[in-house]
Every structure is written in C-alpha cells, then in structure tokens.
Amino acid sequence: MWNRIFPLIYERYLAKQIYLSFIFILIALVSLFVFFDFIAEVNDTNNTYTFLLAFATVIFKIPSRIVEIMPIAALIGAIYVCANLAAQSEYTILRVAGLQPIKALQTLIKVAIPIAIATLVMSEFVGPIAETISKNIRVSALNAGIEKLDFKSGAWIKDKRRDEDGNGKIKEGTRYINVGSFENTSGVKGFRMYEFDEKNRLINIRIANSVTFINANQWQLNNVTETHFKETNDANRLDPSFNTEIKKSPSEIITTEVNPQLLGVLLIKPDRMSLLDLFSYINHLRDNKQDYQRYAIAFWKKLIYPFTVLVMLALALPFAYLQTRSGGIGYKVFGGIMLGISFQLFNSLFSHLGLLAEWPSLVSAITPATIYFILALIGISWVSKT
Incomplete structure (x- = not known):
C-alpha cells in the first residue's frame, strides 16, 4: 500500500520525514492546548465537578483541538523538513537529479491527502461525538444535567x-x-x-x-x-x-x-457541528424563511477546511529552495508558524466580511484558501528561478 501511494524512493523519503515531523508537532501543540484547557477548567471545580471530571472534560475536547491544529502542524512539519533538506543540500541533489517544482508539488499533495482525510474524519465523526460527551460530563457535574443558555431570554x-x-x-x-x-x-x-x-x-x-x-x-x-x-x-x-x-x-x-x-445546535458553535447537523439546520432556517448565512459559511468552511492541508504543504515547498547551509531552520519554522496563524486569522476575517457584505457563502469560505494557494504557486515559481 505504501509503495503504491509513493512508488518513487524520494517520495517515500519525503513522506516519511513529513509524517514524522507532523505527528511530533501535533502531539506537542495538542499537549499545550490540553494544559491550558485544563487550567481553565480547574477554576470551575467544586465538590461535584472534581479534578478528575475536569480532566475527562478536557480529554474529550482533544479531537476538536486536533482538527483545529492539523493544518498548522502539517505546515510547520513540512517547512521543517524542506528547510532541513535545503540546509543539508539534499534537495539540491534532488533538483540536479531532475526533480521539477511541479513534480515536487504533486508529491506534497499526495502526502497531504491522507492528512486531509484524517482531518475530515475527525471533524465529521469523532469530534462532534467527543464534544457532546465532554459537554455532558461538565453539565451533569455542574448543573445537574441542565444546560443553561447564554441569553437571559433563553x-x-x-x-x-x-x-x-x-x-x-x-x-x-x-x-x-x-x-x-x-x-x-x-x-x-x-x-x-x-x-x-x-x-x-x-x-x-x-x-x-x-x-x-x-x-x-x-x-x-x-x-x-x-x-x-x-x-x-x-x-x-x-x-x-x-x-x-x-x-x-x-x-x-x-x-x-x-x-x-x-x-x-443552539448550544454548539457552528464550527464544532457535523456537516449533517449543519445541513439539517440550514434547511430548517431556509424553510422558515430565516437568515442562514452564518451557518452556510460555516458549512462550506467545514467542508473545505480539511483540504487546506494541501494549501499548507504547497506553502512549505518554497522553503526547500532557500539555501541555508548553516542555521536558519529556526527562522523558517518561525516564519511557518506566523504563516499558519495569518491564514487562520484571514480565514476568520473573511467569514465576518462575508456576513457583513452578504457575499455568497461558498465565496466567503473558499477565498482565503484560494489566495494562499496562489501565493504558494507564486512563491514556488519565484524561488525556483533564483
């Protein structure tokens, strides 16, 4: 199976390096978020909501956290691998052997597809179920099973x-x-x-x-x-x-x-809902002639989000063409972190702009990924000529 997906030796080598870096960074970032989530939950502990229940609440939030972190972890992992290959002149050898930028991009897309599928599965199936269990544990301990609403009017x-x-x-x-x-x-x-x-x-x-x-x-x-x-x-x-x-x-x-x-649905943020629940609620709002733009944008963002992993790995490829024989990898990784954060901020910004300007929901959801993919292609074209 592995050899069928990645038939060439350099493809298997790149895939192995990126997956190992991705898993390591994902574990590190998830652990960091779990720590901060647990600190936040500790403030609400009492005789019924014990430290153990608070920890269980945080544990069941992990799948949703993984979904949020996956694209950024893939970007940082791929940048680290590409920068390391450039620093040790391994990527130069691959270029001399005939590896064209388009072929390298195709390889990275193949590497990204399993991560995108895993993100989709976590987002659609595992995440919503675990999020519901987490909420039920917290509500049962703090409010005797009654979920209080944020608004006084209910x-x-x-x-x-x-x-x-x-x-x-x-x-x-x-x-x-x-x-x-x-x-x-x-x-x-x-x-x-x-x-x-x-x-x-x-x-x-x-x-x-x-x-x-x-x-x-x-x-x-x-x-x-x-x-x-x-x-x-x-x-x-x-x-x-x-x-x-x-x-x-x-x-x-x-x-x-x-x-x-x-x-x-009224208790869960749109980005934490499954696609099926979002689709059902959008139809309900449409049938009752209510505004469903916010949920439509969330639906398309959730559908497109797993495939932003492909964009993230495309953004990492230009870093392989920047020659740094001594040091410089840390700066590239930091640049990758900033790039990933900027994408998340830009993605959220376009959601709000889409609501204010009443853009089509698909346009609001797909524009940030499209812009960053175009930037990746421009970056690959520029660095491959230098």
Missing part, C-alpha cells in the same frame, strides 16, 4: 403552525418556541410557544414547566397553561377587541418540526 427557534391542539396538518402562520434550559437530550425546562395566524395576529400562547421528548417530532408538555386569543371586532384596526380563554392541563402532546438535534 433560546428561540421558529416552527410551523398546526391546529389549535398543537397537532394535525401544517397551516398558514408561524410558531415561535422559546426554551429556558436543556436537560441533556431528555427534554427542556421553561417552555413557551407563541402562535400567529396568517395575518400575523397572536392567537395562542402555551407555557409549560418542562418538556419531555417522546420522539423526533412529538413533545410532551407538562403543567401546561394555554391562553387563546380570539378577535371579536375587526372593524377598527386601531382599536381591536379580543376574547381571552385560559386553559390548564397536567400534560399535553404536540407535534413539531423542531427535533432535539435542532435544539442542540
């Missing part, structure tokens, strides 16, 4: 209106669901539902102390208070009159388009 999500009993076919109008806090995946606390008809008139308010998820589309409301509004005189729109009916019940079952996964 979380708001738009839904489709149904009959007066909360079931039946979808009708014209809108529902707005408000929840105060989450109890892991079993239900929510502090539930409110506001229903508006096709003329945007408030017709019903449901308030429940708690909600239990029966299945993906059915919720059981507990200790429910319903307030129905019926307009009795619409002749004067400036002075309408209403009849109000209040109804209380111990429990009530409603049908909704909002499933627990969609509610869970």
Whole structure:
C-alpha cells in the first residue's frame, strides 16, 4: 500500500520525514492546548465537578483541538523538513537529479491527502461525538444535567403552525418556541410557544414547566397553561377587541418540526457541528424563511477546511529552495508558524466580511484558501528561478 501511494524512493523519503515531523508537532501543540484547557477548567471545580471530571472534560475536547491544529502542524512539519533538506543540500541533489517544482508539488499533495482525510474524519465523526460527551460530563457535574443558555431570554427557534391542539396538518402562520434550559437530550425546562395566524395576529400562547421528548417530532408538555386569543371586532384596526380563554392541563402532546438535534445546535458553535447537523439546520432556517448565512459559511468552511492541508504543504515547498547551509531552520519554522496563524486569522476575517457584505457563502469560505494557494504557486515559481 505504501509503495503504491509513493512508488518513487524520494517520495517515500519525503513522506516519511513529513509524517514524522507532523505527528511530533501535533502531539506537542495538542499537549499545550490540553494544559491550558485544563487550567481553565480547574477554576470551575467544586465538590461535584472534581479534578478528575475536569480532566475527562478536557480529554474529550482533544479531537476538536486536533482538527483545529492539523493544518498548522502539517505546515510547520513540512517547512521543517524542506528547510532541513535545503540546509543539508539534499534537495539540491534532488533538483540536479531532475526533480521539477511541479513534480515536487504533486508529491506534497499526495502526502497531504491522507492528512486531509484524517482531518475530515475527525471533524465529521469523532469530534462532534467527543464534544457532546465532554459537554455532558461538565453539565451533569455542574448543573445537574441542565444546560443553561447564554441569553437571559433563553433560546428561540421558529416552527410551523398546526391546529389549535398543537397537532394535525401544517397551516398558514408561524410558531415561535422559546426554551429556558436543556436537560441533556431528555427534554427542556421553561417552555413557551407563541402562535400567529396568517395575518400575523397572536392567537395562542402555551407555557409549560418542562418538556419531555417522546420522539423526533412529538413533545410532551407538562403543567401546561394555554391562553387563546380570539378577535371579536375587526372593524377598527386601531382599536381591536379580543376574547381571552385560559386553559390548564397536567400534560399535553404536540407535534413539531423542531427535533432535539435542532435544539442542540443552539448550544454548539457552528464550527464544532457535523456537516449533517449543519445541513439539517440550514434547511430548517431556509424553510422558515430565516437568515442562514452564518451557518452556510460555516458549512462550506467545514467542508473545505480539511483540504487546506494541501494549501499548507504547497506553502512549505518554497522553503526547500532557500539555501541555508548553516542555521536558519529556526527562522523558517518561525516564519511557518506566523504563516499558519495569518491564514487562520484571514480565514476568520473573511467569514465576518462575508456576513457583513452578504457575499455568497461558498465565496466567503473558499477565498482565503484560494489566495494562499496562489501565493504558494507564486512563491514556488519565484524561488525556483533564483
């Protein structure tokens, strides 16, 4: 398998050196982040949230950290290898033997593909699962399993209106669901539902102390208070009159388009979500005519992000053409670190610019990688001629 992917001797040599450097740097950077994450968690420890639970919380965050670090670790590792080859004149020998820049770039792209696939797997499958476990450990220890929301008003999500009993076919109008806090995946606390008809008139308010998820589309409301509004005189729109009916019940079952996964999305940063969850939430926002630009940009960034490893290794190739027989490797590695940090900052900057300027989400996500890849090609062309 190894010989099939890298059939030439110099390809196997480069791949081995880059992978070893990449793994070493990845372990070093992850260890550094784990240390700082643990220091941050220690501040919240108490009788229930012990040091062991805090450490477990940090450990399950590692896959997400690995995803964040992989492209930078690949860049630093590749720069170190290329600079080392240049310092020892090994790359000069390869050039004399007929290694053209385009062939070297193709080799680095082949080296990058397994790292990109590993990044995609970690980002899509391992990372979200581990992030959920980490959050559940922390929430269970600190808040008795209740996830408190950042906003005082709780979380708001738009839904489709149904009959007066909360079931039946979808009708014209809108529902707005408000929840105060989450109890892991079993239900929510502090539930409110506001229903508006096709003329945007408030017709019903449901308030429940708690909600239990029966299945993906059915919720059981507990200790429910319903307030129905019926307009009795619409002749004067400036002075309408209403009849109000209040109804209380111990429990009530409603049908909704909002499933627990969609509610869970409100607790997770878009870049930590899986592509499937992002796609599902984007469709929900689009169906309800809500702004989904932020999540669309996050979707495309997450899809493109693993392949930025290819860009990072392309950026490392020009360093092989800079001849430094004595020293200089440290400066190149430092330059690689700065290059990687600048890419991350530029990537975040374009996300915000895309939101402000309302650019197409794909353009906002792919522009930074495209610009840096063009810079890599310009750098390779320039140094290969000097």
